[in-house]
Amino acid sequence: MKKLISIIGTTGIGKTKLAIEIAKHFGTEIISCDSRQFFKEMKIGTATPSPQELSEVPHHFIGNLSVEDYYSIGQFEKEAIQKIEELFKEKDVVVLVGGSMMYEKAVIEGLNDLPEANAENQEKLEKILSEEGIESLQNILENDDAEYFKIVDKDNPRRLLRAIDIIWQTGKTYTENISKQVKKRGFEVIRIGIEAPREIIYERINQRVDKMMDEGLVDEVKSLIPYRNNLSLQTVGYAELFRFFDEEWTLDFAVEEIKKNSRRFAKRQLTWYRKETNIHWVNFENSLQESLSLLGNLNIKP
Structure with missing residues (x-):
């Protein structure tokens, strides 16, 4: 059976790097399930992989949409499964990566048949x-x-x-x-989670936000003010800086709020993953070696 290796973990923990190294090891491609990285105008605030990283391994569903586009989780499930099945025609392993919990769930389990909005x-x-x-x-x-x-x-x-x-x-x-698996997939899923002490996670988040500011997040958000009411921009890193531009907050305060809200998101991710029973956890300091050892023990080879 074909294998989908899903790399998960909190924001800022090193998922992108690990996914690229695993994809290179297996000579395969990456499906992103980070719902914020779909939008091409939001590169800095969503920590989209750099051009260098994107050139190392083919990536799918990164920068493929505009903030003006409507895109649902249902559309993503359909298109992601279609792409995975297409890749499986030539490859035995495909890598999935991202911290958007429901989007990963949509790929590995399928979406529940929820009613349309009333x-x-x-x-x-x-x-x-x-x-x-x-x-x-x-x-x-x-x-x-x-x-x-x-x-x-x-x-x-x-x-x-x-x-x-x-x-x-x-x-x-x-x-x-949303609790029950809906669809039996025609591939095996191996979930690898990167773990670290909470203080390390929070420290890495703070450093990441500082890096985003150095890379020009303020200018990126300013360019998106005309689209600020779009659903894609109701998110951490953008909502806070819109309030800075509205002169409600100082820049320093907005940056601290981005850090605080990013830490809160990481806490929600930890709560979600803690309930899952099928995640193989690896240490953030040695994630590649531990992952390759784990996959080798599962008899998954290049």
């Missing part, structure tokens, strides 16, 4: 958002599904709206709605 629910929730603020949506979701609330991007109103709508329509928690 117009009445959406209108009601939009009204709550505009009149009472995002905190009211957060409270509703925490009350209705405390488990999903621990891992959802709490600052993304679209995610909150969608989850609450599904709960109201189905009478089940969002966690229950």
Whole structure:
């Protein structure tokens, strides 16, 4: 059976580097499931692989969209599986990498058959958002599904709206709605997670944000102000700097908020992965050697 090696872990932990080295070892290609790196205008704030890294191994689903494009997780699942199957015609191994938990889940397990948005629910929730603020949506979701609330991007109103709508329509928690594997894939999945002490993860995140600032994140965000209401830009690194440009926050404060919100995202990733039972964990300081040893023990060879 063909093998899909999925490299996961928190933001800033070294997934890109490990994925490239494993792909080179097996002479294969990389599928990105980092939903923020799909957008070509958001290179710096999403830590998109550098031109040098992209030249080392063929990558798919990086910089393939514009922030003006609508793109759903359902579209990604369909297109990613199509590309993986195409690659499997010539290769025995393909590498998947990214920290977008639901997007990885869509590839390895399939998407649940969730109902379309309910117009009445959406209108009601939009009204709550505009009149009472995002905190009211957060409270509703925490009350209705405390488990999903621990891992959802709490600052993304679209995610909150969608989850609450599904709960109201189905009478089940969002966690229950997405808990079962939907599709039996025609390939074997080996999940490799990179782990590190939490203080190391947080230190690396802080360093990454400083590097983004040095590379020109402020100018990148400024160029995207005309598109600031697009869903793709309701995300860490962009939302905070828009508030700087609105003169609500100083630049120093906005940068600290980016670091804080990135750390919060890493915490949600850890919560998500902690529930998973099929992840092979490797140490961040020796991730390549441990991964190749693990794959060798599983009889997966170039």
